[in-house]
Amino acid sequence: MGITVVEVSKHFNGHVALEDVSLSIASGSLTALLGPSGSGKSTLLRVIAGLEKPDSGQVLIEDLDVTNQPARQRGIGFVFQHYAAFKHMTVWDNVAFGLKIRRRKRGEIRERVAELLQLVQLEPFAKRYPAQLSGGQRQRMALARALAVDPRVLLLDEPFGALDARVRKELRAWLRRLHDQTHVTTIIVTHDQEEAMEVADQIALLHEGRIEQVGSPRDLYDQPANEFVMGFVGPVNKIGDTLVRPSHVEVALEPGAGDEAMVERIVHLGFEVRVELVRHDGTHISAQLTSDEAEQLELERGRIVYIRTSRERIFQ
Amino acid sequence: MLARYALRFGVLGYLAFLLLVPVGMIFYRTFEHGFWPAWHAVTTPAARHALWLTILIAAITVACNTVFGVALAHWLVRGRSRGRGLVNAIIDLPLALSPVVVGLSLVFLYGTGGWFGGLADHGIKILFALPAMVLATIFVTIPFVVREVVPVLREIGTEQEQAAETLGASGFQVFRRVTLPAIRWGVAYGVVLTLARAIGEFGAVSVVSGRIEGQTQTMTLFVSAQYENFDYVGAYAAAVVLALIAFAAVVVMKVFRPKEGAGY
Numbered sequence: 001m002g003i004t005v006v007e008v009s010k011h012f013n014g015h016v017a018l019e020d021v022s023l024s025i026a027s028g029s030l031t032a033l034l035g036p037s038g039s040g041k042s043t044l045l046r047v048i049a050g051l052e053k054p055d056s057g058q059v060l061i062e063d064l065d066v067t068n069q070p071a072r073q074r075g076i077g078f079v080f081q082h083y084a085a086f087k088h089m090t091v092w093d094n095v096a097f098g099l100k101i102r103r104r105k106r107g108e109i110r111e112r113v114a115e116l117l118q119l120v121q122l123e124p125f126a127k128r129y130p131a132q133l134s135g136g137q138r139q140r141m142a143l144a145r146a147l148a149v150d151p152r153v154l155l156l157d158e159p160f161g162a163l164d165a166r167v168r169k170e171l172r173a174w175l176r177r178l179h180d181q182t183h184v185t186t187i188i189v190t191h192d193q194e195e196a197m198e199v200a201d202q203i204a205l206l207h208e209g210r211i212e213q214v215g216s217p218r219d220l221y222d223q224p225a226n227e228f229v230m231g232f233v234g235p236v237n238k239i240g241d242t243l244v245r246p247s248h249v250e251v252a253l254e255p256g257a258g259d260e261a262m263v264e265r266i267v268h269l270g271f272e273v274r275v276e277l278v279r280h281d282g283t284h285i286s287a288q289l290t291s292d293e294a295e296q297l298e299l300e301r302g303r304i305v306y307i308r309t310s311r312e313r314i315f316q
Numbered sequence: 317m318l319a320r321y322a323l324r325f326g327v328l329g330y331l332a333f334l335l336l337v338p339v340g341m342i343f344y345r346t347f348e349h350g351f352w353p354a355w356h357a358v359t360t361p362a363a364r365h366a367l368w369l370t371i372l373i374a375a376i377t378v379a380c381n382t383v384f385g386v387a388l389a390h391w392l393v394r395g396r397s398r399g400r401g402l403v404n405a406i407i408d409l410p411l412a413l414s415p416v417v418v419g420l421s422l423v424f425l426y427g428t429g430g431w432f433g434g435l436a437d438h439g440i441k442i443l444f445a446l447p448a449m450v451l452a453t454i455f456v457t458i459p460f461v462v463r464e465v466v467p468v469l470r471e472i473g474t475e476q477e478q479a480a481e482t483l484g485a486s487g488f489q490v491f492r493r494v495t496l497p498a499i500r501w502g503v504a505y506g507v508v509l510t511l512a513r514a515i516g517e518f519g520a521v522s523v524v525s526g527r528i529e530g531q532t533q534t535m536t537l538f539v540s541a542q543y544e545n546f547d548y549v550g551a552y553a554a555a556v557v558l559a560l561i562a563f564a565a566v567v568v569m570k571v572f573r574p575k576e577g578a579g580y
Binding site for chain 1: 481
């Protein structure tokens with residue numbers, strides 16, 4: 001196993017951050033810790049890194065109990081949301097930091113830093129200071145710095161959270177490609193379900209200090225363990241106790257077996273269209289169609305349609 | 317418009333009248349009869365000894381208070397122990413206390429009958445000698461480095477330090493390679509303030525020194541003594557030397573300090 005967390009609990013001044021959390025992460029995989037803010041995902045990452053000490057429980061990295069080891073001995077690479085760049089050092093010195101601490105030979109350091117700057121596409125910026133870089137460049141530098149020491153595990157704490165949407169998407173795809181090249185066991189903390197689904201092999205969804213479900217992105221979307229998971233990983237309609245995804249709401253013009261509903265609003269999202277409907281008992285439901293489907297049905301505000309739901313779920 | 321001019325003249329006039337005129341007056345009086353009388357006045361054996369003593373005391377004070385001040389600031393900002401608030405308040409005490417009170421407290425402590433008065437019986441001379449003068453100067457300059465470093469430490473936060481830790485750095489390596497470079501301009505500013513205050517200290521040192529010419533007379537005490545002996549050129553010239561040292565320290569720092577926002 002790459003990383004194993006066994007029954008870890010952590011409290012901050014009487015507030016529960018983690019409650020009896022256990023998790024296994026395979027070597028070479030990329031796992032996302034997903035959850036809303038305050039769910040304990042960052043705390044869990046920091047416990048694995050050794051930056052926080054758990055109240056109880058164990059952390060194993062490559063089957064070695066590291067619970068009582070300080071962060072510097074754990075062989076990890078850590079990337080912070082706000083880069084944590086060493087502001088008084090050039091990009092080159094930032095990346096070389098861990099190697100210098102380890103007293104590697106000069107030639108070796110030069111070679112390794114050059115290699116990493118190439119990997120993160122920052123060679124032309126080697127002599128710049130962090131203040132002279134964009135946010136995306138700073139975070140790539142931070143990644144190179146963390147990877148320079150050949151960490152056994154790479155831990156990323158909301159690494160793209162401070163970047164704008166477009167850069168975030170680019171870096172996300174780039175991170176996945178990087179992972180496929182390096183195969184370092186990686187954990188990424190994020191509150192963005194789309195990000196988790198896009199980059200991760202496995203997602204652990206946290207809520208109020210507990211793990212709600214662990215599985216592949218597809219498992220979480222199609223086989224959610226409970227209502228919270230279903231609602232967090234995708235849009236959902238709630239009709240009484242029944243939950244159904246908007247993409248599983250079928251819209252037809254003929255009465256057939258469906259319920260009557262009126263189109264209240266049509267939201268164009270590019271390839272997809274979200275249709276908001278009101279049923280005649282006054283409840284709201286939304287349906288997700290492709291824009292072609294919506295066009296064929298000639299949907300417009302005020303139109304009466306018939307809806308049928310499939311793959312509904314009821315959680316006790 | 318008028319208000320703006322009034323403000324400008326008011327502020328500049330205030331500075332000119334209270335700062336520039338008196339300092340300018342000293343320079344004028346010093347060189348009133350040419351350069352050489354002033355030069356001879358500050359190169360007498362007594363003056364040279366006073367200058368040497370001032371520099372010695374300032375050097376020891378700066379060294380002690382820099383190391384201690386950085387350590388204390390680090391503890392105040394990063395430490396977790398209780399009582400930090402109390403210590404934080406106590407640090408400013410020297411600013412509030414009159415230097416004469418500081419001097420007297422040392423006299424009570426190290427003088428005959430004081431807690432450490434017995435030291436003199438064992439041949440360890442504190443009072444009316446260099447040790448007491450250094451102690452007095454350290455006392456009055458304690459706050460400067462701490463007060464400059466604390467806000468900088470707060471501002472840089474702990475993330476860079478944690479990043480260094482995850483990269484394998486030990487506590488000392490984190491401090492030397494990450495924390496210290498990040499706070500260096502705060503430290504430098506604190507050093508300059510400490511230095512300026514140390515070479516200018518009069519009251520506390522005056523009380524504990526005994527004011528023995530050629531032995532425990534610092535430059536400020538020399539100025540005072542010459543003035544009382546009607547050697548005005550000597551007093552003014554020595555004052556100019558003090559002013560130049562302080563001025564040089566400020567200039568050195570301004571020259572080496574990088575411009576704001578110049579990529580560090």
